[in-house]
Amino acid sequence: MRRPVTDPARLSYLVDQKLRLTVWCIRCDHRADIAVAPLVDKLGANYPIPHVARHMKCSRCGNREITVNPTWNDEDVPGRPKSMTYPPLRT
Ligand SMILES: [Zn+2]
Numbered sequence: 001m002r003r004p005v006t007d008p009a010r011l012s013y014l015v016d017q018k019l020r021l022t023v024w025c026i027r028c029d030h031r032a033d034i035a036v037a038p039l040v041d042k043l044g045a046n047y048p049i050p051h052v053a054r055h056m057k058c059s060r061c062g063n064r065e066i067t068v069n070p071t072w073n074d075e076d077v078p079g080r081p082k083s084m085t086y087p088p089l090r091t
Helices: 011-017 036-045 049-055
Strands: 018-026 031-034 066-071
Touching: 011 036, 011 049, 011 066, 018 049, 036 049, 049 066
Parallel strands: none
Antiparallel strands: 018 031, 018 066
């Protein structure tokens, strides 16, 4: 089976880049930064980052419509590749 053209980044990428993960509730706009190491312990370093959302639930409203993104340290820097963002995931 061919790999999809847009193969998502893996948790190992966040470890390599020393990034945290921003978890964002689509419904109530609640955001939180979480550490990656516990996710790697639980899901493995090769786990696709967008799929982490399936394991998340909003602590404020209980919603499971969650999107996850690497927590960029340089969000204000112009020219950051747009390809490094992920669309909101819906189930
Ligand atoms: Zn919420």
